[in-house]
Amino acid sequence: MNMNAVTKFKSGAITMALGGLLNISPPVSADTLENLAQTLISMRGEVEELQSQLDMEKQSHRTRMDALSSQMADLSVDNQRQEVAMEKLQQTLVKYEEASAQAKSGDEVLVPVVLAALDDLKQYVQDSLPFKTEERLAGLSELRTQVETRLLSPKKAANRVWSFVEDEIRLTRENGVYSQTINLGGEQRLVDVAKLGSMFLYFQANDNHYGMAIKQTGTWRFVELKNQEEKEQIALLFDSLRKQIRQGYFELPNPLES
Numbered sequence: 001m002n003m004n005a006v007t008k009f010k011s012g013a014i015t016m017a018l019g020g021l022l023n024i025s026p027p028v029s030a031d032t033l034e035n036l037a038q039t040l041i042s043m044r045g046e047v048e049e050l051q052s053q054l055d056m057e058k059q060s061h062r063t064r065m066d067a068l069s070s071q072m073a074d075l076s077v078d079n080q081r082q083e084v085a086m087e088k089l090q091q092t093l094v095k096y097e098e099a100s101a102q103a104k105s106g107d108e109v110l111v112p113v114v115l116a117a118l119d120d121l122k123q124y125v126q127d128s129l130p131f132k133t134e135e136r137l138a139g140l141s142e143l144r145t146q147v148e149t150r151l152l153s154p155k156k157a158a159n160r161v162w163s164f165v166e167d168e169i170r171l172t173r174e175n176g177v178y179s180q181t182i183n184l185g186g187e188q189r190l191v192d193v194a195k196l197g198s199m200f201l202y203f204q205a206n207d208n209h210y211g212m213a214i215k216q217t218g219t220w221r222f223v224e225l226k227n228q229e230e231k232e233q234i235a236l237l238f239d240s241l242r243k244q245i246r247q248g249y250f251e252l253p254n255p256l257e258s
Helices: 003-024 030-102 108-129 132-149 156-169 228-242
Strands: 175-185 187-196 200-204 210-216 219-224
Touching: 030 108, 030 156, 030 200, 108 132, 132 156, 156 228, 175 228, 187 228, 200 228, 210 228
Parallel strands: none
Antiparallel strands: 175 187, 187 200, 200 210, 210 219
């Protein structure tokens, strides 16, 4: 075989190899390129849309956190007011201790002290969370009548007042579900109430209406909630308290915002 033959043979082999490659990878058509371009444009649009949604979610989260911070500040202020009320109740107990120690000239010295304390407690009950308010006021009224008519000795009356104060302090620490009659839209209705210490009071009517107690211009009243999310939050609270679940995270309507 001479060199020319070898050259021709190699040239032919190369031609055959190139032909094979061209057969395996045919040229990309214009339609395919156009489809790829449209796909890239579509994907870019989706990415931009997702980025926009992400930015909106971030802004919504920041707004929500700001609102929660504001609510926490309001709750802190209200909690401080409750602590002041607790201190006043404790001071009432101290007054009784002092009055009892100084009652050397007879029981009658306790009468004006007891009556003054009953006046203070009546004002406290009227200002505090409207939980069984009528029953609590009725107990104070009955005790006052017994003191004024001497049906109850001053010492026993002082002990009864002492017990009433201790019950009020206990109420500030208790969470639970109770039944009571409330005024809702001018109508007296028997409902279930969820009491959270001395801070919040929510109600559930037997027709699945939900609401809460709010204080406006110094007066307590019960209002029904229309927002479905808020109603579901209260429903979850009632369900948890009935199941004796008293710890955990609960998101609830804030009566301080009303």
